[in-house]
Amino acid sequence: MYIPEHFEAGPDVIHDLLTRPGAANLVTMTSQGMLATFLPLIYEPSIGEHGALHGHLARTNPQWSEPSIGESLVIIQGADAYISPTWYASKEEHGRVVPTWNYSTAHVYGKLAVHDDAEWLGNHVRGLTGLNEARSERPWSVDDAPERYVSGQLRAIVGIELVISRIEAKAKLSQNRPDKDIIGVVAGLGAQGHQEIASDVARARQDRTHRDAGRA
Structure with missing residues (x-):
């Protein structure tokens, strides 16, 4: 991933990306070419040097059964x-401004392992469900469903584990703009309802201010 120095994501941003409830793209290279699946994942920090990502694929999905190369x-x-x-306040001053796109992303690399036993899968889906139900007023539990039904559902999936070897992460959040422009970006994003990335930009601005103060 191309990461200019001012857009390099720090440990806090990487941790947030790994632990946030959500889905991501799993990409593998196989003898049949590249395969990809969009799937929900959960971060397990206690596994290996850098942690692991756990997920599951449909048993009929060939990605788990095709050996991954590298x-x-x-x-x-x-x-x-x-x-x-x-x-941007700079627009009114000199007009030398263009549109851009702000984002944060992580490329997480590692060795892929397959788990095809009921105990591992049961623990995994309970953990994944708990993570995503945590904000609900009446969280649903796997145990709310009939045991026989759950057993049948588990037989239809296969667990996957990416033991992390390295992470490349980028947070492009207007850090290269003057402070007055960043204030305008936060306001503009908030006005359009993009509260999450508005908060990300505001936090990146605060982090830059602290770093600059430390160098003074």
Whole structure:
């Protein structure tokens, strides 16, 4: 991934990308070519040096049964949004501004393992469900469904585990703009309802301010 120095994601951003509830793209290279699946994942920090990502695929999905050649890749996408030049204070000063796109993303590499036993899968789906139900007023549990039904559902999936070897992460959040332009970006994103990435831009601005103060 191309990562200019000012857009390099720090440890906090990487942790947020890994732990946020959501789905990501699993990409593997096989003898049949590249395969990809969009699937929900859960981060397990206690496995290996850098943790692991756990997910599951439909048993009928050939990606799990085709041996992966070399490292596999998970592409995690954070919030993203179009940035209008009209939000920049610099537009009124000199007009030398263009649109761009703000985003955060992580490319997570590692060795892919397959888990095809009921105990592993049962623990996995309970953990994944718990993560995504945590914000619900009345969270649903796997145990709310009939045991025989759950057993049948587990037989229809196969677990996958990406043991992480390295992470490349980028947070392009207007860090290369003057402070007055960043303030305009936060306001513009908020006005359009992009609250998550507006918060990301505001946090990146705060982090830059702290770094600059530390160098002074």
